Amino acid sequence: MVVSHPGQRVGVLADAQNLYHTARSLHTRNIDYEALLDEAVNDRALTRAIAYVIRANSPDEESFFEALEDIGFETRIKDIKTFGDGSKKADWDVGMSLDAVSLAPHVDTVVLITGDGDFARLCRYLRHEGVKVETMGFEESTAEELVEAADHFRNLSDDAEQYLL
Incomplete structure (x- = not known):
């Protein structure tokens, strides 16, 4: 159970790449970021909301980035890197972690929207x-x-329709 009160200061960090791939593979749909942010904030005082995205030069990605900002997310954009062997890499693990640590003194709660187990250590630190x-x-x-390291885990699959477009 989440204990919250209206004065509670909340920071929301959304791993958009992780969410995109998960929603596409499980439901072949996209995430409703407005519903996601509303649920994360849950009538508390939003201090900052940051979405971490990858620029892969795909159609409509700039309009997606703008839509995130219209909803209330700051966007952190990283270009995808292609290596000599053709492999590609782009992740925000370090950037999200540094932002969470920097934000910690200014919030009561950090909401991490991701399924990535690499953030378990960050949870324990926070x-x-x-x-x-x-x-x-x-x-x-x-x-x-990640589930075990957090104070509370909200399973989006419990009400997937609420969080999908």
Whole structure:
């Protein structure tokens, strides 16, 4: 159960790449980021909302980035890197973690919207610093260590229709 009050300061960090791939693979649909942000904030005081996205030069991605900003997210954009062997890489693990640590003194709660188990250590650190940590993700693709490391996990699959377009 999430204990919240209207004065509680919340920071929301959304791993858009993780969410996109999960929603596409599980439901062949896209995420409703407005519904996601509303659920994450849950009538509390939003301090900052940041969405971490990858620029892959695909059609409509710029309008997607603008839509995120219209909803209330700041966007952090990273270009996808292509290596000599043709492999590609782009992730925001370090950037999200640094933002969470920087934001921690200014919030009561950090909501991480991701299923990536790499953030379990970040959860433990934030909790040690006195920050409540909530995570949101689709249970089928959320690492168990992330669920265990957070104070609360919101399974988006419990009401997938609410969070999908």
